[in-house]
Amino acid sequence: MGGGGGRGRGGSRTQRRHFRQNRENVWKRPKSDPSSENNPENNGENRGWQPFATQNPAFDEYYKEQGIVTPEEWDGFIEVLRKPLPAAFRINSSSQFCSDxxxxxxxxxxISLQAEVSEGGELVPIRPLPWYPENLAWxxxxxxxxxxxxQTxxxxxxxxxxENEIGNITRQEAVxxxxxxxxxVRPDHFVLDMCAAPGSKTFQLLEIIHRSTKPGSLPDGLVVANDLDVQRCNLLIHQTKRMCTANLIVTNHEAQHFPGCRLKKSCSTASEIGAEKEPPISQLVFDRVLCDVPCSGDGTLRKAPDIWRKxxxxxxxxxxxxxxxxAMRGLSLLKVGGRMVYSTCSMNPVENEAVIAEILRKCDGSVELVDVSSELPQLVRRPGLKKWKHHRQCNKVRDKGRWLVSHKNVSKYRKSVIVPSMFPSGRRFTEPTDHNGSMEVEEKHENGGNGNVEDALESSDDPATLANEQDEEVSDFPLERCMRIVPHDQNxxxxxxxxxxxRSDLPANQGKPNSLEGELGPRNDEPQVQLQNQSTEDTNGIVASLADGTDETFSEAASEAELIKDELDGDSLELDPSVTCEENVNVLEEAQAPSDKEIDPKKAGGKRKLQTQGKWRGVDPVVFFKDEATINSIKTFYGIDESFPFNGHLVTRNSDANHVKRIYYVSKSVKDVLELNFSVGQQLKITSIGLKMFERQTAREGNLAPCSFRISSEGLPLILPYITKQIVHASPVDFKxxxxxxxxxxxxxxDAELGQKASGLMSGCCVIVLRKDGKALSDSIEVDESTIAIxxxxxxxxLSVMVTAIDCQELLERLLMRMETEKGSVEKKDKASNAKEGEEQDVKDMDKNGDEESITLETEG
Incomplete structure (x- = not known):
């Protein structure tokens, strides 16, 4: 699940610690794990490692009562939940090699993996997911x-x-x-991914808006991918940079406080962006919003079995x-007529149906639940629940057997924690203040008790805490339109x-950033989760302070982050080297409370000081690149056609134009958002933007090159149709x-002609295009979806290749595969042609040999 929902300042220390420790997420414990050595099943022996315990009595008790599966299904549900999760992956639909x-x-x-299918397993080793369009997910x-x-x-x-490293596929849990x-989503939509890390869903959204674009063009839409945590933003950037898109903005905000960027009519933009007129958009609103919120993450038990014990x-x-x-913030940023998807990787109705019901109550008819039961018909899903029970459980109170079916049954000491919106009706019940009871709690605190309300509650038998089945609630909202996907339905x-x-604008005071501030304030009487003080959510999960005083984290995002790390087998994630993890903690805090205090450069890894020239400390500023001399030299050197839009589409992350190392290209939609952001005082904290188009030459001969910038591999496909100089064709053999x-x-x-043409180019960057069969070197370049260039x-x-080794490996394999396929097709065609000629000759021979022999041959046939 996407994460980065929201916490106050300093609320992300624990998740950063787990990120630094690179917590392993596998189905075994390390040898030093004491919980393995002390496992009763070991009979006192240290057997090195044991599988994770895949049971939790509290989990069983809770979900048996919630009714998310029938009692008859329970055993099958638990059996599947205890098995490792099968791998799944998705083909990038906008990739040049998608069909290959x-x-x-x-x-x-x-076919080749068929022999490796385990006994008693599925009939096929890999298969396309039947509900995902066009066999693109497996x-x-x-x-x-x-x-x-x-090894096999x-x-x-x-x-x-x-293919995952290149960006042609994305490894991702199927659900x-x-x-x-x-x-x-359509290509012209503005899409917001509120809690985006680690980026798999963001990548998916980018695929959709890029799907129908032709070479040299960009879609009209964009994706804004947001995450709370700086480190997770780096992971998000690593994931999405494989997409090579100019239509993405990565931001670093608490999701519930995501800026609205509304332009006041009195604002002037000329001083900020050098523009002569106001930006074309006056408010940042979205056609689609993905609200994949932080959650408890128990839907990922098969991928992260350590959740069982936590x-x-x-x-x-x-x-x-x-x-x-x-969710309310997401709806407030959604255009009227737009669509928002709310999702969690949790099975808990309190995080699911209860949230949906509360949203519908607050929106008072301005939004509606869409019935999507006819969409993706092959996806096995179950309708949402209209009633559920709520289990009141506390680490310090031994009343785990008590069930609350209405807010009326909640103890007065717990009403600030167990809120009305957790129940189907959402009704709030208030009781007269019991002064005697309050005095007892205060007196206990004064007499040396720990002052916790739960201690007073433990010694009382308040009848309000007992469940009354007659008070059982049912929601009036059509919650059956929600969908719940459970593990055993489709493995x-x-x-x-x-x-x-x-349907319409939200009611007044709904969906604003502080609308729930009272509910999210510090709670001294809540031992499970203290949202402001001690705990933070991971990008998809929640960190909770447990009874032993340690912080625990689990989430789908953490697992996906580790999946990337595991599958790269130690390759670095290319995190921002300018700041350390500890430094990022300080940066996130100081961004909201700037001070004049200088940051010790030693803490930043000794490479350079943190950026202080932009509004957001620790984040490089986004600056429009307007150096006409440099832009004109690039245009002249590569012969870039005037139809390619340069003006206002180039940005850098360095205010000093003389020391710019990289120039990024942004789509028109991103350009419009950037101009709006400048005009409203840079409310968006942008950590990544644009497609890397040009890089300063760094080779020894760079100083001799007429142009000081080369075309980056990421930007080449976009600008290729517009290049008229420094470009030649190569035969498949020479390209290989x-x-x-x-x-x-x-x-x-x-091909000697290629050598001659290459030697005639100017020193510096050039482009080599794979020549299609039958084309001469002098033929004009026609770029389409199948064009391969480096x-x-x-x-x-x-000539020396300026492509990474892994990109070379991928291109070489694809090229060889295509050559073999074409060779096989030619041979097949030749055989068919020869066979046909032979048949025709046989017919002629039969005619010559007379009718009798023809009849004999026909009979034998």
């Missing part, structure tokens, strides 16, 4: 651990790793792919108000999804040799 990869899966791996019968450890699966594992599909009811209770607040994880349609050897002398090319460096006597 799909064909490889259908015709190669489905389910594997192998868990992530099996893929890593089984090595080729498939290497394929997944390589996590569902929410974006119900958003009904789970307790207080997790869901504590995060409920935050979920309501984030996956668990998820909850609700789809909202905004370039990828293999990385550098080739002009005289060594198989950037190279033209030196004194050779």
């Amino acid at each position: 990869i799909r064909t490889q899966l259908e015709n190669d791996f489905m 389910h594997s019968n192998f868990s992530r651990m099996q893929l890593r450890k089984n 699966l090595e080729r498939f594992h290497e394929f997944l790793k390589l 996590s792919m569902v929410p974006p599909l119900f958003l009904d 789970w307790h009811v207080g997790l869901g209770n504590g995060v409920h108000p935050l979920q309501v607040q984030i 996956g994880g668990a998820f909850f999804i609700a789809v909202f349609h905004k 040799h370039l990828l293999q050897y990385k550098s080739i002398k002009f005289a060594d090319f198989v 950037g190279c460096w033209k030196g004194k006597s050779s």
